[in-house]
Amino acid sequence: MVQDLSDRSQYPARNRDGTLDVDLTSGKYLKLWQGPNHPGITGNMSVELTVCGDEVVEGKTHVGYLHRGFEKLMERRTFIQCFPIVCRICVPEPDFNEYCYAAAVEELAGVEIPEQAKWIRTLILEMGRFNSLMMYLGGQSGSLGLGVIGQWTTYVRDLMLDRFEELTGARIYHMFILPGGVRDTLPEGFDARMEETLREAERTMKDVWNVMFQNAVFRKRTIGVGYINPALFDDYGVTGPTARGGGVAKDVRRDQPYLAYPDLEFEVNVARDSDIYSRADVRRRDALQSIDLIRQILAKMPRTGPVMAKMPNMLHWKIPRGETYIRGECSRGEYGFYVVTDGSGYPRRVNVRGPSYTHAMALLERLIVNCNIADVAALLVSLHTYPPEIER
Amino acid sequence: MQDLQTRLAQHTDLGEWTQQRADLAFVTVAREHLHGLLRHLRDHEGFTHLVLLTAVDWLEDGQFQLTYLMNNRAAARDIGVRVLIPREGADMDSIHDLWPTAATYQRELREMFGIDFPGSPRVDEEFILEGWRDMPPYRRDFDTLKYAQEEFAERPGRVSKDPETHMKQKLYPDGA
Amino acid sequence: MPITTVLSPFRAWKFLFQNPVTVRDPLTERPGAPRYRGFHQNDAEKCVGCGTCETICQNGAIDMIDVGLAPKDGDSGLRPRIDYGRCCWCALCVDVCMTGSLSMSNAYTWTDANADAFRFTPGVDKKPWDNDQLGYRRPEGHALHGKDRVEMAELEPEARIGTFDEIVAGYDVARARLEADRCVECGLCVATCPAHMAIPQYIKAVRDGDYERGLALLYETNPFSQVCGRVCTHKCETACAAGHEGDPIAIRWLKRHITDQVPHKDYVRIVGKPKKAAKGEAKTIAVVGAGPAGLTAAYDLARQGHKVVVYEVRKHPGGMPRYGIPEYRLPYDILDADIDVIRAMGVEIKCETRVGSDITMDELKAKNDAVILAIGLHLGRSTRIPGSDHADVRKAVDLLRQVTDEDPVDVPKSLVVIGGGNVAMDIARTMARLQMKAYGEVAVTVTALEDKAHFLADPDEIRECGEEGIDIVDARGPQEVVIDADGRVEGLRTWRVQSIFDAQGRFAPSYDESDERIHPGDMVIEAIGQAAGVDMLGEGLTEALEWNRGRIQVDADGRTSESWLWAIGDCVKGPDVVHAVADGHRAAKSILAAFEGKGDEA
Amino acid sequence: MDFEWIRIPHALLTLLIVFLYGLLLGAVIQKIGARAGRRHGIPFYQNYIDLIKNYALRTTITHGFMFYLGPVFRLTGGVGLLLFVPTIYGVAMHENFSFAGDLILALYFVFFGSLGMALGAGESGHPYAAIGVSRGLSQVTAAELPFAIAVFAVALQYQTLSVTDIVAAQQGSVFNWTVFTNPLAVTAAMMSFLGSMMRPPFDVVLAPQEIPIGPPTEYHSAYLALMQSNRAIFPIAKMVIYMNLFFGGAANWPVFFLKVFLLYLFAAFVGVVFPRFRVEQSVRWFLVWGVPVAVAGLFWV
């Protein structure tokens, strides 16, 4: 339920219809745009702030700078032609799109993918999660002016991108999870190189802990700042680490396991305080967990057998009428594809449900009220939003 | 999920029930029952998480399908509620009073499909597009390729030949 | 705040004394991974220009352009040009490439101030990465379309050998769809098919289950669709792009599948009524010979509303498909069904009418606006080896005709066939069936000049011959029919062939005389080719016509030196149903053009 | 005190050396900071090129007279600061225009640049600049407080307001340096030093992630080049004061280079590993930690 805001703010007053009584001409308020070319914004989006002194009284998220109309474009592409385009929906963690799309299409077409493909998919998703969290850690500290963390984590991410490159043949857009399986098996000597990368990652995570989480100023800037009342989680569709930072153990990997997750051992990371620090800490532990999961996957996965199911000719693949929703736990929360088919060779409708959609819009606008301008960037980053998945 | 269907049926007139997976079902209801059903699902059945709200354009039938997808985390199950509304002058009751975040979805639907949600906050504000003048782009009858070709310049000099006709032309110039 | 949180961050300075991890020279030090998807490479020799890459490219980045290569069977001569202002490096084009010619290098750097520079034809335009050994190649076993042909039910050799029942059962609907699903609609086959049938389109009709549309498409270009669906030499399948890395699409069987799915009674409705010619425009045309060529021309002309009469010397129309092709390959009722469609277009077929005696060419010329000669090749050629004039040395065509007309055939206990073409196989298998019926065992030997690798017959035929117990001996040159003291044929004496052609490419077989064998047999059948019987032309006409090596000289459309006379089909071109059909179309078109152009030509 | 004209070219020479060294030092410190981030960082000559580049730009946009004067004031602050304190102790060539009460003037010049800048940036009409200015002034004021008290303590200690005299008093032994004779005042001054170096945790004025670099948001081309020049001179000038007041000054150029480098490094050493305070946090920090220490330093004397 929408709570009365008056308990957190004396000003501005609210009008009868619930809107804020902000008279810009009064001179008391200042309109401030953050973005789109603003270093404190994660990617190409903007927040329109109305500030009074250093205090924000109203914030509006503006998106659409990255809108390409994916959901429309997919309607005029065949099922296989959609495959290269879905990963572009979310740039920093593209693999989730590939997985959700492939899984949805497979379910509607009644295709069962081979065991090895399942494991490779899980591996890719965990690698992607790790990369995304590395970006987050760098961004979170960077938003507060601590640059070195971003240097280190981006380096580790680069190493992981190397692993991606040798596995999938590309750095950013991997285009590896095809409907029906994955393109190829693991390359020769992959495990050893991955282990090396993971060791470096662990070392870096230790440094990150020392320099970022054990940092007096960082703690001062984040503990107790950007608090989200856990009671609001359902109202605002909060999922993933943002919710887990507030003590709600939401994790699709455990709640509704998919791919190889039932065979993997992991704890759901939870923190209590629901502030920026808790969320950062949950994500830090998520990253460590990803390292562990990658190790588990490489140890447990089958190395033989096909990686693609027997598929019809992809050039004119038709899928009977139906609709489904596939979800997964990406680094930011629940990621899902709602796919409707109508028996033709083209999807009837694809709707992408990214966690950023609710986090960066309604939730952010709610949280930003009464926030200090200096904390806006940190707050925004702490929700871990990626604009391209909001507007698609 | 049979039990759920039975319970809901006592409460509301349910339309077509599609069991997509063991943990996912879709059900069609009339638009006047929607609000009550969603509230019931949220308050009494544990479907507290609004996963998404979107629309499907069934142009041939002259209808929009609105899908309200909800998740019950404790029971690890999802239900999608479908509502069919006429395409012409489409409007729908807002559910932002149940989930504040629904306002964002409704803004998007307003802009991309032209479905109105009277009373939803900021529903008429521009959301993603800026200065859009054509019909709402997610409608099926909007041709994005045609629009793109008319609106944006493409780099000239692209020609392609169809192998079939090219071979016929080259090998049988007189058309035999 | 504990003091450690003030001191701990200073640990970051430990990196001050470590070497930076920066890549020294990233421009040269970091090649793409072995699987990296960089810029395209194309083996222009291997590429057949099928354009499947263009079809699958969701970015519309690929154009098929003419790079100056001449098209040939199974190669359009086009090559893909890639617009890097569109490409997204998804490599679906590599995955789908029918020949495996497309691949990707692991090069990834390309900058230019000119936006128009980012288009090139890999393998044709020279690029620095052309010879990169690394880069994305399609993984083993990964394919976006089916590589293997869908199996079809057919009679087992044991079951089929004793009867003349049709061997191949044809696809059922499910399997036909699976097979049709493999087609990528490139259209390379269309130009190769002499009749230019709309192959991709009718295969699509199979996929869609729209058999009526399929049938309409078939009869648009081929009134002998049912026949061709069974016995066509399917050059299209040789050209098929899917054949490069798998089995070609079973185009012939899919064609047959369409004709099988539609009830015969519906054919005429689907094919459509002939046009009504405007008053006074209707011409009359005479066709000599009711084979595929003649009937196709008749069909085309009749559909345009002209009056066509076909004169056939034998009891039934059909020509070589009826009298040359055994029933187990082409049941007679199938042929009849096709001819019924042609008749329904208004074509009149006068059987048992011998032109030259029952009606002369001059009469035909006088009564008609145009005359088509489609007399086929019904005279068997002889090897002219010693003993070949023996009564038990028969010609394959004669024998096959005899079987079709159900004239009694004296079945020998064992026999030898000379020849390595399809006719040889036909007669061998026909005789084998008769032997089986008569004696319960097969004793047929086929001898051919060619070695197995260069056989003229279809590989399928050869395989099936083997299955049916027929002994095929390759590279044997016939020398003499051995006749025993009683004057009965005892067998065939052959030498091993060393080469068939001489250095100039002329037919001049040379033999290894030391390798001599005698193939025993009570009968020897010659199946080394046929000739046309042109006696019916009459002396005057024979004189007037121009000839070329014993065949009537015709232009590309089948028109002879006499402006009213067209000669088409086997008698002027190669022996093959679908070529005959194509010939028929051409002649009909030429005749129609002649009517249009200069009025009454005759 | 008679004025010698030769002092003008001498002072200009000092200025040039300091300017060139300032640019170089900035790059070296950046390189060292980059090392903590595991990379090489900019080439040591990069700042020179950047400066030339900015002077070489063809267009400038002005927002009025004050906007133009902003960087000029700022530069004046830096140059003035440098010119009125002795750079090298005991070398007449580099004593500049040092005089008996120069400490007071120096304190004034430290503040002068910021004020001028504030005026200019305020004129640019950019809200970020305005916010940055208001933050900057509150923080500089807060940071100035401990420094001023510390300077007062030093002046009290040595009973003089002449920088030259203060340096003179510290000669002889390392232990004569103020840092050992009055460590509390020096600690307070160093806190203030952190606050005025525009490095985390006290760079909220520039805070690129919130208010893209604050006051200089609108400055570009030659204006920016002027400010860059100042960025090379001003910190050095300030460090000259610190060096003279607390670390025994420098009797020759090598010592000067070393001491300035170490002082600069100190700011970077702290700056690289901490995020930034919010403005009210930093103000509170100066008031809670800086001022009492400075006052204690005062009592130490």
Next chain:
Amino acid sequence: MKDELKPRIVKGPDGIEFEVDPLRDYYCEASPSVHPPVYVKIVEDFFNWARSESLWILGFGTGCGAIEMRPLMTPRFDAYRFGVQWRPTPRQANLLMISGYLSTKTLKRAIRSYEQMQSPKYVVGLGSCTINGGMYWDSYNTIKKLDEYLPVDLYIVGCMPRPEALLQGFEDLKQIIRAGKAEGANQYAEKFEWYKANQKKVIHDWDMPDYNW
């Protein structure tokens, strides 16, 4: 925001009404003019060398390409070595990296940013989408040819172009600048009408003056 930018009648304290046009106040309407190179060639060459070795990029990630910018500035590739650095404000930047596709909404901001930059200024198109629309060739919301709207000095092809390709791009751009061929700003001023017409054709919501500095 748009309402606030519309001209409106304001009543002063003395009761006199006058019209306020905020756009006129906010922005400068002077058309850009051509600024020729310095007459002395050796000076211009020296300046060009300095410009080429000091590329200040505007931190504006317009599209996916922004993702590869971060590795560029961090340990692995460390573009700072090559005189490249970020500037958070367009005023101080000289290089506009159009990192991938531009939606019309972003195009508007990109134009504004470009016009706020000081000449000589350079534009680099990153990725296929800037050349011919890339994979969004049929999208209703992205432009297809960047050079219709802004003068582009260099294209780096890829989807994404890797950091190494970007570094190569910087090297090539430096060559272009040193050769004195990077006169995009002057070209923009010369063909100003043409560029404006193209821009206005696709940006329907043109709530900014024709030239904002």
